[in-house]
Amino acid sequence: MHELGNGTLACLSVRTGFDLVLAALNFAPGTEILVTDINIPDMFSIISAHGLTAVPVSVNKESLHLSLDRIRAVMTPLTRAILITHLFGARMDTDEVVALAKEMKWVVIEDCAQAFTGNTFRGNPLSDVVMFSFGLIKTHTTASGALLKINDAGLHAKVIELNEKLPRQTKRIFIKKLFKLGLMRFLTSRVPFTFFYKIVELAGYDPDHVLSSFTRGFQSKQMLEGIRHRPCLANLRFIEHRLRTFDPQMIEARKKKAQLVLEGIPAVMRIGAANFNHSHWVLPVETSKSDGLVRHLRKNGFDATKKASSLVRIGAPEGEDSDLTLDNLVYLPFCPSLNERECQQLRDLIVQFTVTKR
Numbered sequence: 038m039h040e041l042g043n044g045t046l047a048c049l050s051v052r053t054g055f056d057l058v059l060a061a062l063n064f065a066p067g068t069e070i071l072v073t074d075i076n077i078p079d080m081f082s083i084i085s086a087h088g089l090t091a092v093p094v095s096v097n098k099e100s101l102h103l104s105l106d107r108i109r110a111v112m113t114p115l116t117r118a119i120l121i122t123h124l125f126g127a128r129m130d131t132d133e134v135v136a137l138a139k140e141m142k143w144v145v146i147e148d149c150a151q152a153f154t155g156n157t158f159r160g161n162p163l164s165d166v167v168m169f170s171f172g173l174i175k176t177h178t179t180a181s182g183a184l185l186k187i188n189d190a191g192l193h194a195k196v197i198e199l200n201e202k203l204p205r206q207t208k209r210i211f212i213k214k215l216f217k218l219g220l221m222r223f224l225t226s227r228v229p230f231t232f233f234y235k236i237v238e239l240a241g242y243d244p245d246h247v248l249s250s251f252t253r254g255f256q257s258k259q260m261l262e263g264i265r266h267r268p269c270l271a272n273l274r275f276i277e278h279r280l281r282t283f284d285p286q287m288i289e290a291r292k293k294k295a296q297l298v299l300e301g302i303p304a305v306m307r308i309g310a311a312n313f314n315h316s317h318w319v320l321p322v323e324t325s326k327s328d329g330l331v332r333h334l335r336k337n338g339f340d341a342t343k344k345a346s347s348l349v350r351i352g353a354p355e356g357e358d359s360d361l362t363l364d365n366l367v368y369l370p371f372c373p374s375l376n377e378r379e380c381q382q383l384r385d386l387i388v389q390f391t392v393t394k395r
Contacts, residue, residue, distance in 0.1 A: 044186055044187050044188060044190070044193050045184060045185060045186050045187070046184070046185045046187065046193070046196060046197060046200060047182060047183070047184055047185075047268065047273055047276050047277075048182070048183050048184075048185060048200060048267065048268065049181060049182065049183065049206060049264060049266050049267060049268045049272075050170065050172060050181060050182070050183050050264055051080075051148065051150045051168045051169075051170045051172075051183045052079050052080065052083060052260070052264045053183065053203075053264045053265065053266070054166075054168050054183050054185040054196075055080060055083055055120075055146070055148075055168065056083050056086075056087075056261070056264055056265065057196045057199050057200055058146060058166050058185075058187075058192070058196055059083065059084070059087045059089070060087070060199055061192055061195035061196045061199055062118070062144060062192070064087070064089055064117055064118070066088035066089070067088065067089070067090060067115065068089050068090070068115055068116075068117045068118075069089070069090045069091075069092045069112075069113060069115040069116045069117065070084055070089055070090070070091055070092065070116075070117065070118045070119065070120055071092050071093075071094055071108060071111065071112060071116055071118070071119040071120070071143075072084070072091045072092065072093055072094065072119070072120040072122070072351075073093075073094060073096050073103060073120065073121060073122035073124070073148075074093035074094060074095045074096060074350050074351055074352055075096055075122065075124060075348050075349070075350045075361065075363070076120075076122050076148065076348065076349070077346075077347050077348060077349070078347065078349045079260050079264075080120070080122075080148070081349075081351055082260060082261075083261070084120075086261060090115075091120075091351065092111050092112075092113075092116070092352075093111075093350075093351045093352035094107050094108050094111060095107060095352075095360050096122075096124065096129075096360070096361065097360070098308060098309075098323075098360055098361045099309070099310055099311040099312075100129070100309070100311045100312050101123075101124050101125065101127040101129055101308070101309040101312045101315075102129040102130060102312070103121065103129065103134055105133055105134065105137060108134065108137065109137075112141070116141070116143060117143060117144065118143050118144040118145070118146060119134070119138050119143050119144075119145055119146070120146045120148060121134060121135075121145065121146070121147050121148065121164075122148040122150075122151075123147070123148065123149050123150075123151055123152035124151060124309075124348075125151060125308060125309060125315075125317075125318060125319050125320075125321060126151055126152060126176075126315060126316040126317045126318030126319060127152070127309040127312040127314065127315040127316070128152050128158060128312070128314035128315070128316075129312070130314075131147070131161045131164070132161070135161050135163050135164060136163075139163060144165050144166070145161070145163070145164040145165050145166070146164070146165065146166045146168070147160045147161060147164045147166065147167045147168065148168050149167055149168060149169050149170075150168060150169065150170035150172075150175065150183075151170075151175070151318050151319075152169075152316065152318070153169045153170070153171070153175065153176045153177060153318075154176070154285065154288045154316050155177075155283045155285045155288070156283075156285075157285060157288075158314075159186065160186065162188075163188075164188065165187070165188055165189055165192065166185060166186070166187050166188070166192070167185070167186040167188075168183060168184075168185050168186075169183060169184045169185075170182075170183045171183060171184070171276060171279065173214065173217065173218055175318070176288070176316070176318055177279055177283055177287075178218060179272065179275045179276045179279050180211065180214040180215045180217070180218045180272070180275070181206075181211065181214050181268065181272060182268055182272055182273075182275070182276045184276070184280075200267060201267075203265055203266055203267045204265075204266055204267070205266065205267045205268075205269055205270075206266040206267065206268060206269050206272070207269060208269045208270075208271050210269075211268070211269050211271055211272045212271075288316050291316065291317055292315070292316060292317055294371070294375060294377070294380050295315075295317035295320055295371065297377060297380040297381060297384065298320060298369065298371065298380050298383050298384045298387075299320075299384075300384070301384045301385070301388050302322060302384060302387055302388065302391075303388075303391055305323075306322040306323055306324055306387075306391070307322065307323075308321045308322065308323060308361065308366070317371070319346065319368055319371070320368065320369040320371035321346075321366045321367065321368050321369070322366070322367050322369060322387065323361070323362065323365045323366055323367075324365055324367060324391075325365055326390075327343055327364070327365050327366065327367045328343070329390070330367050330387070330390050331343060331367055333386065333389075333390045334367075334369075334370070334383070334386055334387075334390075337382075337386055339369070339370045339383055339386065340370040341367050341368065341369055341370055342367070342368050342370075343364075343366065343367060343368070344368075346368065348363060349363070350363050369383065369387075370383070371383075
């Protein structure tokens with residue numbers, strides 16, 4: 038039941054899969070892995086836990102791509118692998134990067150946790166490992182779970198062997214995650230969120246912090262212990278069911294609504310505006326007045342946040358205007374329940390804010 042097809046593996050999370058892959062590769066301590074410089078902190082922690090060194094490559098704000106020049110500038114004889122991370126629902130063009138990696142005999146690992154769109158995207162066919170997430174806030178969520186596609190038969194066999202040695206997570210924990218998923222969806226609907234936000238503020242808590250605690254899959258101190266499990270059978274069955282019933286029209290509808298929001302927003306605020314393979318898993322905008330924009334949108338009933346994602350950036354280079362500034366990001370309250378009128382209202386509120394705060 039753990040295998041969903043040739044070369045695939047369903048596991049507890051992308052972090053679990055990545056941990057298993059690094060264990061199977063068994064690189065020598067000090068080996069360098071080139072990484073997209075933005076990811077969740079746990080991915081960098083896993084690299085460190087295996088005695089390896091993460092070498093960041095900055096991603097371009099407009100295209101959300103990695104450039105060969107930046108990769109060549111940081112690669113060394115110690116480089117043995119590259120972790121390519123697709124951000125915010127956008128797909129980067131990986132052909133040139135993968136071609137260079139194959140020339141250098143690096144292992145290519147594609148982190149597609151934020152880029153699932155069903156069968157329309159399965160990663161680069163030449164990547165050694167491709168990873169998709171179905172965690173709490175991901176597209177087509179199954180509350181927890183991930184799917185790995187491993188194109189090397191030997192590596193796949195080693196990862197399967199290691200995974201079989203992991204204890205199975207209990208059904209009780211999975212049910213708790215399902216309950217958390219239902220609660221999150223209720224609280225982030227417009228009317229319940231407004232009530233929730235006011236109650237939490239009156240109680241003296243930060244609503245952003247409370248909401249982000251819901252989306253945090255594993256506590257950082259016990260992260261490695263938490264990820265080193267197999268999903269329970271109920272979780273596996275749910276993953277299989279969701280994969281069979283995925284409707285790609287959901288992605289198309291989301292993209293159309295995203296365009297309604299983005300079409301009137303100043304170009305300087307858009308993230309990935311030059312990326313034409315964007316599914317808009319989340320909808321971040323960049324502004325130096327991020328706190329003010331969050332307050333403005335919340336005052337008008339939209340649950341914008343600065344903490345919808347736990348992304349961090351490592352080794353941020355200075356003086357590169359095209360690179361992302363995570364502290365300036367505002368995640369717009371973009372979800373399938375928004376209708377066209379609400380999308381237009383959200384856009385108008387952002388435009389209004391940018392005009393009045395010049």
